[in-house]
Amino acid sequence: MYYLALLAGEKNATEWGPDSPEFAVAMGRHQASWDGAGSALVGGGALYPSAEAATIRNEDGRALITDGPFAETAEVIGGFYVLEGSDLDEVLEHARRIPEASEGSVELWPMFEWMAVTDQKGCWLALLREPVGAAVSPGTPQWDEGMAEHEQFGRVAGSAVRGGGALYPPDSATTIRVRDGELLLTDGPFAETAEVANGLYVLAADDRESAIALAAKIPVSPKGCIELRQIVADAE
Amino acid sequence: MDGDTLSRVFREESGRALATVARMVGDLSLAEDAVQEAFAEAIRSWPDSGVPNNPGAWITTVARNRALDRLRRESLRGDKEHDAARLVPPPDEEEVWPVRDDQLRLMFTCCHPALSSESQVALTLRLVAGLRPAEIARLFLAPEPTVSQRLSRAKAKIRTAGIPFRVPPDHLLPERTPQVLACIYLVFTEGYSATSGDTAIRDELCEEALRLGRLLCELMPDEGEAWALMALMLFHDSRRAQRTDAAGDLVPLECQDRRRWDRAKIEEGVVCLRAARRRGGGPYSAQATIAAAHATAPNWEATDWGTVVAGYDELAAYGDSPAVRLNHAVAVSFRDSPDAGLAEVDALAGEPRLARTHTLHATRADLLRRAGRPAEASVEYRAAIGLAANEPTRRFLTRRLTEVDGETAARQIRPRG
Numbered sequence: 001m002y003y004l005a006l007l008a009g010e011k012n013a014t015e016w017g018p019d020s021p022e023f024a025v026a027m028g029r030h031q032a033s034w035d036g037a038g039s040a041l042v043g044g045g046a047l048y049p050s051a052e053a054a055t056i057r058n059e060d061g062r063a064l065i066t067d068g069p070f071a072e073t074a075e076v077i078g079g080f081y082v083l084e085g086s087d088l089d090e091v092l093e094h095a096r097r098i099p100e101a102s103e104g105s106v107e108l109w110p111m112f113e114w115m116a117v118t119d120q121k122g123c124w125l126a127l128l129r130e131p132v133g134a135a136v137s138p139g140t141p142q143w144d145e146g147m148a149e150h151e152q153f154g155r156v157a158g159s160a161v162r163g164g165g166a167l168y169p170p171d172s173a174t175t176i177r178v179r180d181g182e183l184l185l186t187d188g189p190f191a192e193t194a195e196v197a198n199g200l201y202v203l204a205a206d207d208r209e210s211a212i213a214l215a216a217k218i219p220v221s222p223k224g225c226i227e228l229r230q231i232v233a234d235a236e
Numbered sequence: 237m238d239g240d241t242l243s244r245v246f247r248e249e250s251g252r253a254l255a256t257v258a259r260m261v262g263d264l265s266l267a268e269d270a271v272q273e274a275f276a277e278a279i280r281s282w283p284d285s286g287v288p289n290n291p292g293a294w295i296t297t298v299a300r301n302r303a304l305d306r307l308r309r310e311s312l313r314g315d316k317e318h319d320a321a322r323l324v325p326p327p328d329e330e331e332v333w334p335v336r337d338d339q340l341r342l343m344f345t346c347c348h349p350a351l352s353s354e355s356q357v358a359l360t361l362r363l364v365a366g367l368r369p370a371e372i373a374r375l376f377l378a379p380e381p382t383v384s385q386r387l388s389r390a391k392a393k394i395r396t397a398g399i400p401f402r403v404p405p406d407h408l409l410p411e412r413t414p415q416v417l418a419c420i421y422l423v424f425t426e427g428y429s430a431t432s433g434d435t436a437i438r439d440e441l442c443e444e445a446l447r448l449g450r451l452l453c454e455l456m457p458d459e460g461e462a463w464a465l466m467a468l469m470l471f472h473d474s475r476r477a478q479r480t481d482a483a484g485d486l487v488p489l490e491c492q493d494r495r496r497w498d499r500a501k502i503e504e505g506v507v508c509l510r511a512a513r514r515r516g517g518g519p520y521s522a523q524a525t526i527a528a529a530h531a532t533a534p535n536w537e538a539t540d541w542g543t544v545v546a547g548y549d550e551l552a553a554y555g556d557s558p559a560v561r562l563n564h565a566v567a568v569s570f571r572d573s574p575d576a577g578l579a580e581v582d583a584l585a586g587e588p589r590l591a592r593t594h595t596l597h598a599t600r601a602d603l604l605r606r607a608g609r610p611a612e613a614s615v616e617y618r619a620a621i622g623l624a625a626n627e628p629t630r631r632f633l634t635r636r637l638t639e640v641d642g643e644t645a646a647r648q649i650r651p652r653g
Binding site: 110 | 355
């Protein structure tokens with residue numbers, strides 16, 4: 001099974017650029033957490049500061065574009081991992097070592113499907129979000145309808161789609177926090193978020209403008225939105 | 237065969253059958269359907285053939301076959317390829333029984349920390365103890381649709397989030413066991429203290445919790461807190477029948493007929509507590525120590541109040557709470573004097589977590605009564621009655637109110653007379 005881990009930290013912490021010393025320290029701690037992850041770690045990346053992000057909102061069928069992620073959340077996504085394991089416990093073993101678990105929180109979402117990222121150089125994470133309660137379960141007619149729309153987007157975007165996946169509804173998510181070495185789990189996604197994740201794409205684009213133009217074509221549910229974040233390219 | 241036999245068999249065997257079938261097919265909902273079908277089959281065939289010698293093994297075998305049949309049918313349709321992978325060759329009959337470990341696997345699955353505690357208890361009662369959603373709803377005073385929805389969401393999460401169906405590896409046991417212990421204790425206290433619902437279910441819940449507690453001690457003999465929980469439940473359970481009188485009113489500990497407490501359970505509890513203490517301390521050990529002091533005292537006055545006070549001190553060290561401090565105050569009132577207890581109770585006066593319940597007033601009332609201040613006690617009893625949530629408690633407090641009012645009246649009459 002695949003799981004998406006969304007790493008959330010306090011807003012300020014994600015304001016460092018990839019060239020800052022803080023970023024280097026954070027990366028070092030992440031690398032330390034990869035030791036022992038074995039084959040569990042199958043994808044992921046750090047994200048550029050949220051100030052450079054864009055949110056594309058579906059307002060009555062029109063794409064409304066604003067700077068930054070959704071303003072009201074107390075925590076901001078600083079990165080993501082895709083983890084593979086035979087069950088939740090196996091994945092929790094690794095997820096609890098992610099630095100954000102100790103300082104912020106990690107949302108762990110079981111993935112309905114996951115298309116591996118081949119090359120994420122010059123890529124953007126398009127995180128699909130929807131209002132709490134609007135989730136659709138796999139196997140329902142609405143889900144199949146949505147899937148057909150995503151296939152359509154896949155044809156339009158072509159090779160710009162480097163990876164992606166769909167998530168099970170929020171009921172199946174678990175939020176992880178580690179405090180004083182103790183693992184604390186909460187049933188469901190981080191409680192204060194008004195909009196919850198339901199899928200992601202990794203998109204290749206030359207610049208912010210073309211990334212936004214591409215992401216605006218991603219089908220989202222009414223009142224849903226796409227949080228578009230640039231992925232920090234791996235060190236050469 | 238009558239309906240009582242069948243519902244007894246259902247209670248005793250459905251959890252075990254479910255645990256075994258779920259282990260075999262790896263799908264709780266499928267296992268649940270199969271066990272229901274097996275019971276439907278039992279209703280059809282047992283009146284003619286008689287109840288089998290081992291009804292549990294019968295139910296488990298039939299349920300397993302039904303589940304495997306369904307997996308085969310679905311894999312034939314070609315739309316459930318991954319289900320076919322679960323089609324293991326049917327094991328020998330001997331393997332179906334006994335199924336003790338399967339139930340523990342199921343308990344750890346139901347109590348997985350990625351599920352909310354409400355879901356953990358509801359799932360344990362449904363899947364391990366075999367209660368129907370309507371019964372769980374009645375126990376928790378919740379609407380049945382809420383309970384049913386909670387159950388189906390929790391089962392969906394177990395499936396989609398990949399919550400494993402197993403006892404966690406050793407290094408995870410210390411952080412997983414408290415959930416299982418808390419869940420078992422909650423099942424017990426629901427049976428022991430619930431003042432609504434019918435008696436049969438109450439007793440069944442206590443028995444079920446004791447059974448689950450014993451299983452846990454067997455599986456985790458080194459876990460001191462499992463032994464301590466077992467001891468605690470046994471001490472409480474030894475006086476279950478004496479807690480209420482014929483009218484269903486609560487009988488306080490000091491008024492209970494100790495000759496009718498279950499001695500065998502108390503002795504077993506003492507053995508369990510000793511086993512727990514050898515393995516270290518913990519919140520259940522502290523509570524069991526207090527319960528043991530009461531259970532082994534020949535009468536109320538001879539209770540070892542020093543041990544009780546020390547037990548509450550130990551308990552507070554694991555997590556201070558107003559309820560613990562209130563009980564500490566009562567113990568001090570018996571070890572030292574009602575006035576010493578009152579001083580501790582007064583320190584809790586502004587405690588918001590006690591403000592909406594009757595306990596603070598009821599405790600204060602009792603200490604004032606014992607301190608020979610009936611007029612003040614009367615005021616507190618009235619306040620407690622106004623806040624008491626259930627009828628037997630209100631009746632008990634009203635009786636005490638009548639007593640202290642009578643005493644106050646007698647004192648007023650005496651000087652004149």
